[in-house]
Amino acid sequence: MWMKDIKVDLADRSYRVIIGAGVLKETGTSLKEIGFGGRLVVITNPVVRELYGDGLKKSLVAEGFEVDILTVPDGEEYKSLDVAGGLYNELTAIYTERATPILALGGGVIGDLAGFVAATYLRGVPLIQMPTTLLAQVDSSIGGKVAVNHGQLKNKIGAFYQPWLVLSDTSVLKTLPPSEFANGMAEVIKSAVIRDKELFAFVEANIDKIMAQDEAALEEVIFRSAAIKARVVEQDEIDLGLRNILNFGHTVGHAIETVSDFGVGHGQAVAMGMVAAGEIARRKGVFEEEELLRLKGVIKAAGLPVEIPEMDARKLIEAMQHDKKIIGGRVRFVLSRAIGDVFITDEVDLSLVKEVLGG
């Protein structure tokens, strides 16, 4: 079996990220290696449960574990305090000891929700992230941000709570809808642009293989993207500064999501946001035209949009000003200096942003 391994080095909160095709089948072994036995609780949704949850349970039971599966409905709207509350009730019936781990099996929604529950139930129980979307494998499962939404407050009720282990089985991505795969590709491209020009070149050269989910190419891409996230988190665990670079493309991206009333998906919005950030950087004279063309080329090849849709630029800017990346009234941008190198700045004239956004 192909497998790769990343260590996230955070003193006594350090953990491994195991990546490869077939990782799921080895869950029991991986858990025993870090000292777990006996009881486990899996939190998932009905879609993922049917595809992978029941099989996982069977294999774990065969290895002597006692496994309960709790399901919550599929969808961002269920990443809520209400649903967390329901899970606390169910956990009360199951828990006999605080050492029982919670396995978050699903995409970023499940990871954030189950992670939030693990962080808060009994003041914290062990958390194992088992991401099943590309976005979750390269981004949300690593770094310890767990959260629920609360009314209009997206991801605002949460904690920093690192998992004990991340198990990323790349073969489960085969069942992802293509739009969800593209979503994750936006974060892959983002990771490459902020920190790894070799990863960018690899994606450029192997985009067809990656989109066809060739095992070796996909594993390489997930491994390198996850490693970038791990290194950034190690340097800025609780988001005091550097971690902001992970928001490349997200300043404009979030605004597009908001103004479109979430009609434009996250990955698509981030794709457009990366093009906008690249264009702003180019017009400021810090980013070469040629590099911008490479950026657009890869985004397009990954099935993502490079044109900002017809939207009121004023509304987009307003949305940016309401976003959390605001310091002292100025919008904070992550701009590219080259592929593999970005910087954070609040020195971007809103008139330039408006121009780039087409109005």
Ligand SMILES: NC(=O)c1ccc[n+]([C@@H]2O[C@H](COP(=O)([O-])OP(=O)(O)OC[C@H]3O[C@@H](n4cnc5c(N)ncnc54)[C@H](O)[C@@H]3O)[C@@H](O)[C@H]2O)c1
């Ligand atoms: N904590 C963080 O650092 C962080 C970072 C980025 C995003 N997020 C959060 O992640 C969430 C988005 O995550 P997402 O993009 O994974 O979406 P998601 O969790 O909603 O999953 C997308 C869809 O794919 C389905 N699915 C999951 N795995 C599947 C599989 N293997 N085969 C078939 N279908 C599968 C899900 O049921 C769902 O319908 C958002 O809530 C966002 O706020 C968190």
Ligand SMILES: [Zn+2]
């Ligand atoms: Zn994102």
